[in-house]
Amino acid sequence: MNDGIGESRKRQLRKEIPALQAEIQALYRSLDRKFNLHAADVPITFGFDETRLGAYTPPGGGREEGFYFSLLFVGFLSEDSLHRDDKLDLYRHEYAHYMQFHIEIPQEYQFQSGLHGSAWKYCCSLVGAAPSEYYRFGKGMERHDYEKALRNPWKNPHAALLDIAHRKREAEDSRNRMIRYRKGDTVVHPKFGTGTVEELEQMTGSVRLTIRFSDAVRKIDQKWLLRSNYKKRGS
Ligand SMILES: [Zn+2]
DSSP, X not given: OOOSSOHHHHHHHHTTHHHHHHHHHHHHHHHXXXXXXXXXXXXXXXXXXXXXXXXXXXXXXXXXXXXXXXXXXXXXXXXXXXXXXXXXXXXXXXXXXXXXXXSOOOGGGOSSOSTTSHHHHHHHHHHTOOSOSSOOTTGGXXXXXXXXXXXXXXXXXXXXXXXXXXXXXXXXXXXXXSOOOOXXXXXXXXXXXXXXXXXXXXXXXXXXXXXXXXXXEEEEEHHHHHHTTXXXXXX
């Protein structure tokens, strides 16, 4: 396996494990105290993953609960080591995953599913992690916009307006589907004059009328009848 890093380098990085572990556990202990959790007691393993910076594995399914961090990114002497603030953000990111598994998430933050959904972002807002599933260098130093990350689309006024428009359209559709005329009804049209309804056809979302006018028989959607001021006569 060619993993691009020599054995001696690995040995060197492994020596940092106790210091890294102490650093992470100190952070987790302070968060644990705040939220009455026990992440500092969860085992942490280290490896040399080149694509995965960190991970949290919840207990269950025969797996043991644990945190994982790649020494390539968190090792103090690693060439690819993250900036200190980004490292802290990575630790908080994984803590948020742990937290999501161990706390009751309020109903209002359950609108978006997924590993990095709204429940996780809610935890990020509590622990101060960047609410983004992607690690971006320098992210740990940014100010995080939790309000934006946790905005429920159904609380967004624009979405609410879209919803109202959608419901209006639905109501209109169902109105259009309702048959408003009967066979034999007399209607008046400004252009075609008086006509008699001969047939009614229920279509999806509309009603098509066959109307005999003095000059011709025309098929007209009931919707246009109503809009163009056809008058229903008789009962
Ligand atoms: Zn994640």
